[in-house]
Amino acid sequence: MTVIIAADRSGSGKTTITLSLLAYLQHHQFNIQSFKVGPDYIDPMFHQFVTQKPCRNLDPILTSEPYIKQCFTHHTQNTDYALIEGVMGLFDGVSPQIHQIPTASTAHIAKILNLPIVLVIDCSRLSGSVAAIAHGFTTLNPQLKFAGLILNKVASDRHLELLKSALEPLNIDILGIVRRQDKIHLPERHLGLVPTDELPQLQTLIHQLTHLAADCFDWEKLLPLFKTQKTGYIQFNLKKPDLNLPVKIAVARDQAFSFYYQDNLDLLQKLGAELVFWSPLNDTQLPENIQGFYFGGGFPELFAKQLSENLSVKKAVQDLISVGIPTYAECGGLMYLCEEIIDFENKYWPMVGILPTKAFMGKRLKLGYYQANILQDSFLLPKQTTIFGHQFHRSELTLESPNPLYKMKRYGKNLENETIGEGWQFTNLHASYLHLHWGNNPEIPTRFLQQCSMFNSAESATIQEQ
Structure with missing residues (x-):
């Protein structure tokens, strides 16, 4: 039952x-x-x-x-x-x-x-x-x-x-x-x-x-x-993309980055990804031959000092994103890619520096569901796609993206003047405060993996050795 x-x-x-x-x-x-x-x-x-x-x-x-x-x-x-x-x-x-x-x-x-x-x-x-x-x-x-x-x-x-x-x-x-x-x-x-x-x-x-x-x-x-009722498996109907397998995705997972829906990870694996979990906090180097980054949410503000002092990993992440490794970052992951995190004690901690903005801890919690319309074609979503996500964070950015990824409004609201621009996009980079569950949108992980499969893992290895 x-x-x-x-x-x-x-x-x-x-x-x-x-x-x-x-x-x-x-x-x-x-x-x-x-x-x-x-x-x-x-x-x-x-x-x-x-x-x-x-x-x-x-x-x-x-x-x-x-x-x-x-x-x-x-x-x-x-x-x-x-x-x-x-x-x-x-x-x-x-x-x-x-x-x-x-x-x-x-x-x-x-x-x-x-x-x-x-x-x-x-x-x-x-x-x-x-x-x-x-x-x-x-x-x-x-x-x-x-x-x-x-x-x-x-x-x-x-x-x-x-x-x-x-x-x-x-x-x-x-x-x-x-x-x-x-x-x-x-x-x-x-x-x-x-x-x-x-x-x-x-x-x-x-x-x-x-x-x-x-x-x-x-x-x-x-x-x-x-007691459960056995009615027979309902299979998830997925159309697997044509990939050069395996596609190695580096998933940041430790005390600073732990907010992942298990269904998202499962979808990546079912579509052909090899997930390699690693720690931006504790690892001294990146996993070998990776073709994509997945940075989930979490609490980077509480571990900002340790993240900041891991210089070799920060540099390696920056170098790979700079040459176009496909990267998906949500909330805490977005904060890690900023120039700095300013913590609750107003201390400044240098981060990866890919995004030309700083994340600081605000006084109010931003919490709720949002309807987001894609403003420009990205490697994950085509323009004018509508998706639904959730935000849950205290941090804010000193500078918002001049070309935002999303036009968002509170779920259930119809007032156009309540819409906001949010999210950053560069070549093969998608970074936003919006948390997404991919269960109803398998095209997102599909497009992600397709882009990852085209990234040269040999080039990735060369950059990491430098």
Whole structure:
């Protein structure tokens, strides 16, 4: 069947509950696949840490409803159990049309996949009012199905008695009761949770969550809800380009660059790429004979000193981009290609220097979905193509591109005066703050690889030796 773990609002403990459920299932050696609603990068890292299997994002704005069904079905066929973590509150999300389920909401995913919902309620400041919340959420949209509730942050036996008494007339299953946990905490910073690679004590925390799950959940009722249905694989229909194989793509992945959708990496490999992971932080030289760069997002501002001091790698990246190696950079990757990063302490750190601008840390978070129209032909996208992406960053640029790649507006907005120019493009270089999921646009990785296959890897090796 599979269920979606949703919440009444952000901060209710949805991620902690989800990790606890996954940890218990993994501890008992069940084969489980996890999913995350929305454009999140960091929560899926925690899922993967627990399950040892890539988490998959389900986002109808970045992809499409058919792609979500295809992705979900494909990745649940070889697993016994599956679990989807929602985003924000159940009905929260972006909607271009009011009076409908928000198009980016957990509720909309539940409707697309026709799955029941387990609602997590933060009970820390509730007693009798919990019934009004539960009643409202479970009856607001009659098309949604609810499997039950998980009561989180319950303070005492007396508190639990009041909650159960209030909920009893609603006849809703209580599938879990989680007491207030002062010693279990997932650390956060300016863009959400601290990523897994920076948490040396994370395994200890997962052990705590495993024990918590054993005591707090009604597994007799929950376990059947997580069971997957075998309907047969839905294959992704991809037309492989004619390439001189293999095409070696250097993917920057370390503590500074970790924001990648697994589906994007999978697409590159299915289309003929050989992915070579390397670290701009720690490696002293680039991988050999590469034909393309992929710089994802992350936290280069927090590792700016170390990135800046890795002179040999910065020079090698600059040299290769200067002679035309195809390069795709998003957000943190864009920042790395700038002349400098100016960190939170207003310190200046020289970077690769390909882009004639500096990245500095602003005071406001830029967050949201965007519709982007391509203003000029690029090696990735033809002019006038419309795509949808997501931005999530605190940094800004001292100088915007004089010939921007995109004309963008907030998703769902129709006011032309709200459009902005964004993104940099040079020969074989695509750099932007816009995060893209390629699941519904396989032509993007296809064109990328076609261009990469034409780059002379022997020339690449010669430049690296200099």
